[in-house]
Amino acid sequence: MKLSTVLANIPHTLVQGNNEEEVLNLEIDSRKVSEGGLFTAIVGAEMDGHSFIDKAISQGAKVIVLENVPENLQDGVSYVKVKNTSDVLGILASNFYVHPSKQLKIVAVTGTNGKTTIATLLQKLFMELGHNVGLLSTIENKINDEIIPTKLTTPDAITINKLMAEMVQKNCTHCFMEASSHAIVQGRLGGLDLDGAVFTNISHDHLDYHGTFKDYINAKKKLFDDLPKHAFALINQDDRRGEYMLQNTKASKKSFALKAMATFKAKLIENSFEGLHLEINNQEVWCRLIGDFNAYNLLAIYGVAVLLEEDEQEVLQLISSLDTAAGRFEQLISQKEQIRGIVDYAHTPDALENVLKTINNIRDESERIITIVGCGGNRDKEKRPIMASKAVELSDLVILTSDNPRNEEPELILQDMQKGVEMGAASKVRTIVDRKEAIEKACEMAYPKDIILVAGKGHETYQEVKGIRSHFDDKEVLLSLFRDR
Numbered sequence: 001m002k003l004s005t006v007l008a009n010i011p012h013t014l015v016q017g018n019n020e021e022e023v024l025n026l027e028i029d030s031r032k033v034s035e036g037g038l039f040t041a042i043v044g045a046e047m048d049g050h051s052f053i054d055k056a057i058s059q060g061a062k063v064i065v066l067e068n069v070p071e072n073l074q075d076g077v078s079y080v081k082v083k084n085t086s087d088v089l090g091i092l093a094s095n096f097y098v099h100p101s102k103q104l105k106i107v108a109v110t111g112t113n114g115k116t117t118i119a120t121l122l123q124k125l126f127m128e129l130g131h132n133v134g135l136l137s138t139i140e141n142k143i144n145d146e147i148i149p150t151k152l153t154t155p156d157a158i159t160i161n162k163l164m165a166e167m168v169q170k171n172c173t174h175c176f177m178e179a180s181s182h183a184i185v186q187g188r189l190g191g192l193d194l195d196g197a198v199f200t201n202i203s204h205d206h207l208d209y210h211g212t213f214k215d216y217i218n219a220k221k222k223l224f225d226d227l228p229k230h231a232f233a234l235i236n237q238d239d240r241r242g243e244y245m246l247q248n249t250k251a252s253k254k255s256f257a258l259k260a261m262a263t264f265k266a267k268l269i270e271n272s273f274e275g276l277h278l279e280i281n282n283q284e285v286w287c288r289l290i291g292d293f294n295a296y297n298l299l300a301i302y303g304v305a306v307l308l309e310e311d312e313q314e315v316l317q318l319i320s321s322l323d324t325a326a327g328r329f330e331q332l333i334s335q336k337e338q339i340r341g342i343v344d345y346a347h348t349p350d351a352l353e354n355v356l357k358t359i360n361n362i363r364d365e366s367e368r369i370i371t372i373v374g375c376g377g378n379r380d381k382e383k384r385p386i387m388a389s390k391a392v393e394l395s396d397l398v399i400l401t402s403d404n405p406r407n408e409e410p411e412l413i414l415q416d417m418q419k420g421v422e423m424g425a426a427s428k429v430r431t432i433v434d435r436k437e438a439i440e441k442a443c444e445m446a447y448p449k450d451i452i453l454v455a456g457k458g459h460e461t462y463q464e465v466k467g468i469r470s471h472f473d474d475k476e477v478l479l480s481l482f483r484d485r
């Protein structure tokens with residue numbers, strides 16, 4: 001594609017070079033640039049892409065999009081100056097891949113918890129409804145049944161557009177995606193033509209990155225501020241910040257709620273280890289998902305489907321057969337002793353509290369709860385003592401352990417967590433650095449019918465220590481320990 005076409009609708013100055021240059025590919029990482037590529041220099045959180053411009057050229061880049069022009073320009077290379085490279089990357093990628101988002105119905109889901117559940121189940125539902133559908137999620141990206149592995153919840157703008165172009169090529173009509181707060185702030189969704197956005201809830205997370213809770217809330221709000229007029233903005237009316245998300249949006253305002261007045265209403269009739277019994281817009285529905293919080297997720301899914309003009313009856317019928325997303329309240333029960341293992345991705349104080357409250361509400365009094373939980377390294381430190389304290393408050397026994405220590409010392413993360421354990425509760429808490437040993441200990445301590453909650457890693461199949469990811473799977477460990485129980 002010609003450079004002038006790639007730069008359409010982007011205010012820029014061609015400092016040197018030729019607008020007719022053919023661009024063969026786009027890159028933001030110099031290490032991945034190939035012949036004929038366009039390299040965009042991004043000022044990142046840790047590094048400045050401008051320092052890799054020469055490296056990108058040595059790898060074959062023919063065009064450089066940048067904010068700061070270097071003193072020495074290389075011959076045969078076009079240099080394009082823009083005001084903010086992160087801001088234009090989405091438009092650049094959309095131009096290069098010929099605006100795939102305009103050819104898809106796209107709904108982005110944001111909020112602290114529930115994004116993966118809602119996006120994943122929407123993809124399943126819309127496939128059941130007979131559509132070809134794409135998915136961008138924490139667990140994986142998908143084009144219909146084809147799985148494309150991912151390391152991020154929301155990919156960078158180039159990857160998003162590339163995947164969407166592939167979705168269009170494979171006749172997809174819809175794409176459901178998660179919009180993380182990091183992605184919104186970094187402009188990864190820039191240039192996308194969204195048809196709807198969903199707000200689930202907001203609670204403590206990622207303060208390491210956003211600084212204050214207010215900035216974290218405003219990061220989520222930006223998704224709604226940027227929506228076009230033809231889109232819908234669907235918010236959780238029961239969340240204190242739901243209404244705020246709609247303050248400056250041009251989109252049509254819709255809501256869902258269990259308590260407040262809303263466009264889409266549901267009532268929780270019963271909640272058990274077998275599933276949820278709900279009333280959605282005055283119709284009774286049985287669902288296989290567990291926990292009050294999933295009533296919100298299912299209602300949001302219903303709302304999106306109706307707003308995308310699917311048949312309400314068919315949607316309600318299909319919702320009742322939807323299964324949970326991998327690692328979200330996944331249950332395993334040992335044969336002989338009926339010990340109940342629950343693997344859940346709760347890695348925020350709010351998620352942990354919700355999951356534990358759900359278990360407390362539906363368990364039999366005699367069934368004890370043993371919780372295994374850790375907190376990620378190189379992530380929000382403030383949530384560590386809070387998560388430990390919630391675990392202690394709502395469980396009979398707690399084992400604090402490691403969850404992706406990354407570049408931090410696991411022992412120090414655990415010390416931060418221990419600060420949330422009150423003196424009087426110390427007797428029900430143990431600390432075991434090795435996650436496998438922690439799960440083994442929990443099984444050793446469990447009586448028949450006890451409940452073991454393994455929180456924080458959900459679908460993850462690795463433990464990341466000092467930059468190296470080794471295979472680790474909570475579910476796999478539990479399964480092998482349950483074999484003889």
Ligand SMILES: CC(=O)N[C@H]1[C@@H](OP(=O)(O)OP(=O)(O)OC[C@H]2O[C@@H](n3ccc(=O)[nH]c3=O)[C@H](O)[C@@H]2O)O[C@H](CO)[C@@H](O)[C@@H]1O[C@H](C)C(=O)N[C@@H](C)C(=O)N[C@H](CCC(=O)O)C(=O)O
Pocket residue numbers: 028029030031041042043044045046047048049050052151152153154155156157180181182183186188
């Ligand atoms: C803190 C953060 O969000 N970083 C993301 C961000 O990187 P960055 O632009 O700040 O990168 P940087 O390392 O400072 O480098 C600046 C630029 O130099 C380039 N570079 C760097 C080195 C080199 O040799 N050559 C080169 O060209 C980089 O490609 C980059 O363009 O943009 C990159 C491209 O989009 C992301 O891959 C990267 O995610 C990192 C790996 C990450 O761990 N992010 C996590 C925190 C994240 O985004 N998580 C959210 C989910 C959170 C949740 O809700 O749970 C997600 O969406 O996954």
Ligand SMILES: Nc1ncnc2c1ncn2[C@@H]1O[C@H](COP(=O)(O)OP(=O)(O)OP(=O)(O)O)[C@@H](O)[C@H]1O
Pocket residue numbers: 111112113114115116117118138153178180200201293294296297327328329344345346347350351352354355458
């Ligand atoms: N609507 C909800 N409200 C509160 N907690 C929820 C909700 N949905 C799920 N959870 C809890 O949060 C955990 C994570 O859920 P999910 O993966 O759907 O969220 P997410 O927003 O995608 O998270 P991430 O930002 O890490 O990708 C679940 O395992 C469950 O414990």
Ligand SMILES: N[C@H](CCC[C@H](N)C(=O)O)C(=O)O
Pocket residue numbers: 153347375376377379403404456457460
């Ligand atoms: N997307 C979240 C996931 C956290 C999951 C938990 N297992 C951890 O590694 O901290 C993050 O990157 O903060």
Ligand SMILES: [Mg+2]
Pocket residue numbers: 115116117137138139153178
């Ligand atoms: Mg997610």
